[in-house]
Each structure stands twice: as C-alpha cells, then as structure tokens.
Amino acid sequence: MKKVLVIGGGLVGSLLSANLSRHGYKVKLYERRPDVRGIELQAGKSINLALSTRGWKAVDLIGLREKIEKISIPMYGRMVHDEEGNKSLQPYGKEGQAIYSVSRGELNVCLLDKAEKEYDVEMNFDWRCVHVDFETTTAEFEHTETGEKRKETADLIFGTDGAFSQVRANMQLTRRFDYQQEFIPHGYRELLMPANADGSHKIEKNALHIWPRGGYMLIALPNLDGSYTCTLFMPYEGKDSFAALEDDEKVKRFFTEVFPDFTEMMPDIIKNYREHQLADLVIIRCYPWVNKNTAILGDASHAIVPFYGQGMNSGFEDVSVMDELIEKHNHDWEKILPEFQQLRKPDADAIATLAMRNYVEMRDLVADPGFVLRKKIEGKIYRKHPEQWMPLYSQVTFSHTRYSQALKTGMIQDRIMEEVMKRPDIESTWDSAEVEEAILEKLKALK
Template sequence: MENKKVTIAGAGLVGSLLACYMAKKGHDVKVYERRPDMRKTTIDGGRSINLALSNRGWKALEGVGVADEVRKMAIPMYGRVMHSREGELTNQPYGLNGEAIYSVSRGGLNALLMDEAEKHSNVSIDFDQQCTRVNLETAEASFKSYSTKEITKVEGDLLFGTDGAFSAVRSSMVKTDRFNYSQQYIEHGYKELSIPANADGTHKMEKEALHIWPRGSYMLIALPNPDGSFTCTLFFANEGETSFETVNTLEKARAFFKEHFADALELMTNFDEEWENNPVSSLVIIRCFPWSKNGKVALLGDASHAIVPFYGQGMNSGFEDCTVLEEIMSQHGDDWNTILKEFETQRKPDADAIADLAMRNFVEMRDLTGNADFLLRKKIEAKFSRNNPGKWIPLYSMVTFSDIRYSDALKEGQRQDRIMEEVMAMPDIHQNWEDPKVETKILELLGKY
C-alpha cells in the first residue's frame, strides 16, 4: 500500500482512533481539532454522558493495541438496576453468560487515544483549529487558528471528517448534487448531574451496574466512575407539561426529584449547584448519504451517522467504522475510490439500523424496564436462549455482545417481536412461563416466522 498524506478533521474519539489505524498502515497523518487540547485545559463540564463500551468498541481498541490500557479505567456493568418511585430495586442482567458493558469516561478515553496516536512518529495533532473550507476534488482543507486567526491550507491525498454531528466537512458535502441529509432533534434533552463518592472513596450504590429510574416519558440514569462517584443524566422533554420548560427553577427541580427520584436526590449532595450550572443539551439524529466524494474525502462516526445515546452504541458504532474501513483497506490496496464506495455502501444500512434501535431502546428504558410483562418476556427469552443457544440470541446481546451487523440484528429483533407477542398472549403466561409448552410454542413460531 502506497503511503498517503492523510488529513483528519476532528480529534475526538473516532478521529483519534482513526489516526492510530492510518498510522499503523504507514500513512502520514495530520489531525486538526477545533477545541483546545483537553489534556491541558479543563473542558466545560455538564456534557460528557459517560460512555458504555461494548464488544464492537473493544474489538476496535484491540486493533490498535490499547484495549488493556482502557480496561484499567473501565468499570464493568453486568446489568441494569431499576429504581421504583418507592426506592425498590429490580435487577436485570445484560448478558446470558455474565457479560458486561463497561462504563468509561469520555474525556479519559479521548485523552488516552490522543496519546496513543501521538506515539506514532507519522502523526501530529493541532488544536484550536477550525475547519473553514474543504475542496472535495483535491482533499485540500483550510483551518483557522482561534488564537492567531492564521489560516493554514493543508494539502493531502485523503481527507476524513470525524468532526462530529455538526461536521464542517459534511457541510461542504451537503452543498453537492444528490447529497441526502436529514437532521432530527428528538423532543427530549438531557442534563448531567452526579452522585459523589462516600468519604472513603467507595460507591454509594451498586458499583457494577447501570442504574435506571424509569418513569414513563422521562428517566434518570447513573453510570459508575473509578473515583467512587456516579455520573447521572436526566433525560427529560424540552417542552410540555412535565419538562425542562416547566421545571425551570431550583425549587421546582428539588420538589420534582423529591417526588419522582427521592432515593437518588438523597445521594446528590451537589444537586443545587449542578442543576443551576450544568446546561440542558439537545439530542440529534443525523442521517446522510453518500459518505464519500471523489475517492478522496469521507465521513466517519457522528459526522455521518449521529444517534441518540440510548443503546450505548454511538461510540461503539463509530469505532466499528474504523475496523470496517481497515478491513476494506486491506482488501483493496491503493484503490481508494473502491475502498470508500464499499465502506459507505456496507456501513449505511447498519448506521440507519442502530439509529432506529437506539430510539427503540429509549422507549424500553424509560417505559418498560419497570413493566411486569416486559420483565417476564426477558426471562422467557433468556431461558429459551440458554436451552437453545443456536436458535435465539436476544436482541440486546446481538447489538452489544457480538459483531453481528446492526441491520441483521434489527431484522432478527423484529422477527423475535412477532414471536414473543404470540407467546405473551398465551393463557396465564405469568403463572405458566416455565411450562415446557412455552418452549414448544417458541420452536413452532420460529418455523412460522
């Protein structure tokens, strides 16, 4: 493979990982990041949303040899702990065989990947650089320094836009003929809060779990951190009767939490300060196509397929972009037109599928995790899967604990829905769910659907 001059716009999670992959292939890589270097300056808080690292992400990290380092900063979460309004707890394991997803700090992981990228002599990262212009024909890009206002024109063979949901590289592509683009804000936003550690540094709740307070149209979640704290996120409608619009003072917020999240509020010793100071942030879904132009410019990660965070797959799907691209590069040598065409054609259906799955999981988390029918369905599925491992992989396991394509997982999940609707309609299913007739019924329906 011929060495190329590669420009990457965006040194976030996907951009930093992509730089590692490109450097390993021997390319000369220049990365330009709009923000200051997070390793040297404090980035404004309140927007992190802790990340849930799962199989697809681990595979990508192993591909550049950093998985072991990341494991040192990650906390396994073996299941959900649901908190009722009365403070009662219900546990639901994530996997059938003790699998876990891993809570990891966005900033900590990003810094580690930047460090790893810079270990390569053929990688440089420049910060405070705003992408102001892109030439889609030549892969030339211009970057303006926030401090000096100087504009740098960067020539290269390839330009990758990994610059997030509001990508400057994509904005150049939007203006071209037959480029499809949609941007959808969901009705919910989020505010980040926290539960500090105990005085001795231990966690105030079960450490190895993702905590959920499901409340129908809204929810609170909490993910553990290595320092004993939890990062909490309230997902709440932006407008309406019960929303950020109406719960608009600290007094109202305290009263609301006391009524709906009392056990969490008791642990949130910084609630007042965080409610007042942490912003309400929006959640957006980005879909576009094509993802490449002229065999020279391409989009990866949120720049091409931003999704909502409810399946914990935003980072994982962006990391999987890197592994899929690397696999295709290995097949086609220097034929970048073929590489980028094949990449976008393969990944687009999967990006659309995980966007749909993420919204589906939002409804599941906020509405269903406290629902008796839902919990029973999960028990039946888990039992059947254990007894018939080749015939049934639960949808969550397909998405989170395998590298089955998202588009295939979505189709199989829809088939499973049709089967389980009939199973849950069986007479007295709550009393008879362990009856062998239930397993027989599922086997029969697998043949039908």
Template sequence: MADQQPAGPGHGTSAGFAGSVRLDRHGCPACTIPGTHRLPSTTARVRAGSELPHHDAFGPLGPRLPTLDHRGRGRRIRLPHHRVHGRRGGLPSPRDDPNRSDSVVQHLRGLPSVRVHDGRCLWIRFVSRPRHIIIIGGGLAGPLLGCLLADQGSEVTILERRGDPRADGYDGGRSINLALSARGIEALARIGLDDAVLRTVVPMQGRMMHDPEGRTSFSPYSVIPGETINSVSRGHLNCMVLDAAEARTAVALHFDVECTSIDVDRSRVSYRTPDGSEHTLDSDLVVGADGAGSMVRAAMDQRERTDDGTEFIESGYKELTIPAGPDGSFQLRPDALHIWPRGHYMLIALPNEDGSFTCTCFWPHEGPESFAAVQTPEEITSFFRTNFADAAELMPDLVEEYLRNPVGPLGTVRCRRYHHRDSAVLIGDAAHAIVPFFGQGMNASFQDCLRLADCIAGHHTMREALESYDALQRPDGDAIGQLSLRNFIEMRDHTASPAFRLLQRFRKRLNRMFPRWYVPLYNMVSFTTIPYTRVITIDRRRRWSVLAIAFLTVLTLGFLVT
C-alpha cells in the same frame, strides 16, 4: 502497496512494452545500482528468454494493482515502444551476453522500481508513496482511525478545533460517561489499547430499576458470565487514544486550529492557527470525524446532496452527579446501570471509577414535567423529592448543578451518502449521530473506523474503497439509529411495567436453554459484532417464535392449574 507486473508480451498492463525497452533508454529517472550494492528484492527470478508466468490478482507474486498516480486513481504511464531483434516485445536469449550481470533499480517512493536482467526489463513493480490523509476532529474516532491508517502505512494529519485535553483538561461539551461494549473493544484491540482501557472501566452486570416508592429490582444483561457493559470516562478514553496516535510517527496532531474552508473535490483543507496564520494542506483524502455539526458533511453537501437532515426528539438531557461516599465508596450498587423510569421522562446513573455516579436527566423540553417547568431552586427540590427521592438524597449539590449545567439536544443525523467521490468521507457522528439510549454511539463510530481502514487496505483505488465502505456501513448507521430510538421508548415507558419485565425474564430463560437458537436483541447489539442490519433481521425472524412460545406456555400453565 507494491504491484508486480510482468513485462513480457501478453501479460499485465505493460504487456509488449517493458521487455522491448533498453535499460539506458527507458526514460526512468532512477539510477541503476551495481550488483554488489543492489537492494534485496522479493521479485522472483525469471530465466531470460523464458515465458513470464501469469499470476492472478493474489498469486504467489503478490497483488496485481493498476498503476496509481499520486492520488491512487489508476493513472497509466505511457512509454514509447521499440523494436528489439526485429520483433516487438521480444526478450533476448541468455546467450546474447554471456558476461551479463544483474542490476536492479533503486526503489523510490512514487517511481517505478525495475528489476532488469541481461540489460532488459523483466519485471516492473510500482511502489506508490504513502497516502496523506487529513482527519478533521480529534475526539474519539479521529485519533483511533489515525492509528489504524498509520499502521497501514499512511501519513495522517489530525486537526482539532479544541485544545489538547491532555494539557487543558477535558471539555467535550457532552456526556462524560460512555458505555463500552464488544464493538468498541474490538477496535481498541486493533491498535493495542484494549487491555489498558479495560483496566479503567467499571463493569455493569445489568439494570437496577428504581420505582417512585424507592423499591429496586435488578435485571441482568446476560445469562452468560463475563458479558457486561463497561462504563468508561469519555475524557480519560480521549486522552488514551490521543496518546496512542501521538506515539505513531506517521500521525501529526494539531490543536486549537480553526478550519476555514474544505475543498472536498481536491481534498484540500485551509485552517487558521491561534497566532492568526493561515495554512493550506493538500491530501489524498479528507475524513470528517467532526461530530454531528460536521463541517466536512456541510462541504460535501454543497457539492452533491449528502445531508438528509437531523431529526430531533422532544426530549433533551442534563447531567448531574452523585458523589462518592465519605470513604470514597459507591453510594449505589456499582455494577449496574441505574434507571428511574417515569413514563415520558427518566433519570439514569452510570458508575465512575472514583466511586461517583454520572446522572443524566432525559426530560421533555416543554410541558408540565419538563425542563421548562423545573427552573427555580424550589421547583428543582420539589420535583426531585417527589419523583426521584432516593437519588435526591445522594445529591448534595443538586440545585447548583442543575442550574449550572446546560440542556443538550438529542437527535439523529441521517445521510444519503457517506463519501464524496474518492476525496472525502464521513465517520461516526458526522455520518450518523444517534440518541444515546443503546449506548452504541462510540461503539458504532469505532466500528466505522475499522470498516473504513479495512476497505482502504483491501481495494486498489480510493474510489473503490469509499464506495465499498459506504455500501457496507451506511445501512448499519441507519439501523443503529432506529434501534437507539426504539430502546429510548423501552427504557422510558416499558421498563417499569411488570408485564415487560416478565417477558424479559422469559427471553433470558430461552437464551439460557437454547443459546444457539435464541439471543435477545440487546445481547446481539452489545455483546457481538454482528452488523446492526443483520441484528434487526434476526430479531424480526425470532420475535414471532418467541411470542408464540410464550403464548403456548401460558396456555399450558393455565390448563394445568385448572
């Protein structure tokens, strides 16, 4: 971003200097261009000899920024003072040179751009070179952030440990289905990808509950038409954001590279390519988008305490599949998230575009009804026929998939800071990995990308940008971690309860009657972009009111009946 500084006395950081420096003696390496060949300039003309106007931080002449060094850290350029016409900082009169001609200095990246008049400087504009930002991680958040930063003028290098999924096929090691909601859609819209992605999703209108006897009951997410949760393929979405990043000339993608060291103080990354060669990159900022086991977070933690640890829950997850029917049709209702709640364990299923469903078992690691207790083909078949009979009938490869697919851990990553000085920052799971029970992991990560890009664009220095991002986003990361754990208990233990379902219907009725006053917690998280911390505050404030109204309603009905 260019900065315009007045060169007359008493204005700006260069006050008293630029107006007194002769054109041929200021020491600037840029060469002057004759008036007939000069570049167009947006700098306002100022009559020589007149007082230069003062402008605020965002006045008509643009933002006033401090002089930046190559890392954006506010370095001042020191030049000697001279005396002109016997007074320091004086500006010549137009009468001094009646045959004068204007000149401008070529705009060069990283060098001062000077507009001169009558052989004297009137304005200095500092045009800093583009920032070079290294993003570690080419999953979902990394390429999306790369697009946002490239659109702002930064040069971006993305380093990914795995191969290119567009060539090798997706192998993310995690859930192949994700829930895309308002926060994620907002981020995709910023890089022009929302329409393309939404054409590939399967909208889910609500939850379909399956009890042990095979009976089902449907609970819509919202009373407002069009408010749906969208089931999207992680692999397909990953390929789309990589394509979007690759389409930007300022983004360089490198796959199959192993980071060997990260110097977070110097924003320096060393890595090894598949042929064994070693490379080192210097940058202005290193971004950790490398997941829950983040190498960037570990490097930051070595310099100052960053990682507050990972809190694992007692349950893990394993993925299975309900294939499409013989004609490619869905074998379950396609516009619903299907849940088989069974107390301390459950099974869920999300629809895919090809007619299949991705099922996930969330079970304890140990105990009588756990992954440890269900290991042989006989145990697998018996357990599913007893607890998930209607689902088991639709899984012809149940035993083979169960034995083949690994059990994944579930936990929450907490950090006491998301940035290191002005040289490194964390986003997504690297900063706040969460359990998947609110469907907000990807959406929260995409929101990190938006917030970080906006902070970098809106602050003068990288340190200010990262401090602002940390202050704004870290409380939200902690908040969605709490909400996800709370929703795990709700989905596992409460959704099968008739009393809970009655309360949910009452909340939806309130939402329909008073849409401006009451919005359920789930709807605020999934269908708005209200900050997660604000969502918790609003819900806490409304909760007692809702319970009081429900209690009074029950009393009134009881009185009328008797």
C-alpha cells in the same frame, strides 16, 4: 507514503488516525479545540460512555484494550429503581458479559496519546476546518487564536468532526446530497452524584442505574473516583418537562417526589441541577458519505440518540469495517470508499432506529413486569438454543452482527414474543417445555 488528513480529533478521529498510521499512511490530525490533554479532566462533563463489544474490537486494532480496561468500570446489568426506592438488577447478557463505563475525556486522552506516541500521528490542535475542496483533496484551516490560515492537500481526507461536521457541511453544498437533522422533543441535563467520604461508591458500582418514570428517566453511570455521572432525560415541554421545572422549589419537589432514593444521596440537588446546561438530542442522517477521496465517519455521517449506548461503538465499528476493507482491497481506495458507504449506511440507519426505540424501553418498559418476564423467557431460549435465538440487546451489544440484520431479527422476535406473552397462563407456564417448543416452531415458520 500516502498522505492522510483526519479532521476532528475526538474519539473516532484519534482511533482512525492511529489505525491508518498502523497501515503505513502518513497521518495528520486536525482538531478545532485545544488539546484535551492540557486541560484538567472533570468527571461528569459529558454523558459517560458505555464501551461494548463493537467498540472493543476497534480498540484492539491499535492495542489499547489493557489501558482502557484500567479506566473503565464493567456494568453487568441495569439496576432499576422504582418510586418506592426498591431496586432490581436486570442482567444485560450472559454471565460475565458487561458494558464498560468510561469518561469521554479520559478515553480521548488515551487515544490521542496512543496515536501520537506510538503511531506517530502529527497533531494539530486549535485549528478549525473552514473549507474542504473535494476535487483537489485539500482542506483549509484557520487557527482559532491567531486567525492564521493554512492549507493541506492529501491523498485522502476523513471527516470525523462530529454531529455538526464542517466536512459534511461542505458536502451539503455539492449536488444531490441527502441530509437530515432531527431534534427529538426531549433534552437532557447532567448531575454529579459524589462519592462517599472514603471514596467508595454510594450505590452498586457494577451496574447502570435507571430510574424509569414512563415519559422520562434518570440514569447513573459509575466513575472511577466513586462518583456517578447522572443524566435526566425529559421532554422540553408539557406536564412533566424541563419547562415545568421553572423554579428551585419545583426542582426540589420534583426530585424528592419522583426520585426519593436518588435525591437523598445528593448533597444539594438544586445547585447540582443548575450547574449543567440543558442539552439537545439530535439524529443526523445523510448520504453519500464519500466525495472523491474524502469520507465522513462517526457522528459526522450518522449521529444517533444515546439510548442504546451505541454512538461511540458504531463510530468505532466504522473504523474496524474500514480496516477490513483496507485488507480486502489491498489499499485500493477507489474500491474501499464506495464499498464502505454502501455497506455501512443501512447499518447506521438501523442503529438510529434501534437507539430511538430503546429510549421507550429504558424509560418505561424496564419497569413493566410483562417486559421483565419476556426478557426472562428470551434469556432461557438463548441459553438453551444460542444458535437460534440471540436477544436483540445481545446482538447489538455483545456481537458483531450487522445492525441492519439485528433490526430484522429483532422484529421477528418481537412478533413471536408478542404472541407468546398473550398466552393467558404465561406467568406460570413460561418455563415449560410447551412454551419453549411453541417459540421454536414459530421461529422456524417465520425464518
């Protein structure tokens, strides 16, 4: 029985461990932090996640859908809040299609439990990886409390230890390893909107709420207990920035003026604002992802910004792509690993680009009538010609189309829709047969 080491017991690592065990490998999981299952979970402790189609596919591999459905809340659209407090719902996809709000901590507990109890994965918490030797497929760990050292040799090592991966740091010391870490000029700060006294949600439960304000935005994702995990994304420096919110009075005034409906629902905005640390947003790109019998997955090889809700989903898709390659190559890892990285790298690059572009869409465009009309037109074409036109958001969120393909198709759609939106009478004619034909013809010409 082949031995596998998985380094990093977050979402991707615990899912991967369970799935490899299912395939007949003897899996040991190592995690630097303590077992999250021993710690009381608190909603709002990190960006809530939105599980979507790609993620569910990987979850299905280990039979965890039902359990995760119980701890997640479907969000069928974006609820856009303007500065006057008006709200409008923009559906994400077709009727019934949703993305699912789930707490990172609760999801991790589910995955670890499944991996340990059903798939017999050996769990080692509080062990920090300090070194990986690719020649011998050996990893060295240090216990975070006792300082004890331990070495493990395996047939395969997987690094799923996140954006600041130690496994990747060791790859970085080898020859010709391309690496990039890029911090965007924006950061984020979380806030927690409490439930009503009776435990009900203060605002629409089945939506992702956005307060788009051009250069920055506030979002809110529902939690099971009636609260919302809210996140303010904003530049570090400049006129509207975290730096500008230097004292309590300015914080108070900012929220009251810019997010009046939100602020009314918050019991103590200043205290809430100060409670969570300002956090950074980083994009990680690197290559190769494989060195001999060691590979990195998820944020370790491709960390992205959270604006397309695809960070976890792309990591989970790594697991299902690898699953397919295990079948295809019948466990021949000399074929699986090279094909995995070659196949997956362009998709990781594409979703990194898409995620950054979606920030502009979320914080600015969703409030723009032209953008809303464009979505309406695309929605119509999609319903009538689903085999010819799937909007980019749907491709990314509700399909298994490769991200790189979605990016290409999306650019063609952009070109077509930019032209269509220039038609002088588009507000009145958007639903006409003429516009529909024009779109389809251009599509044919460009394909």
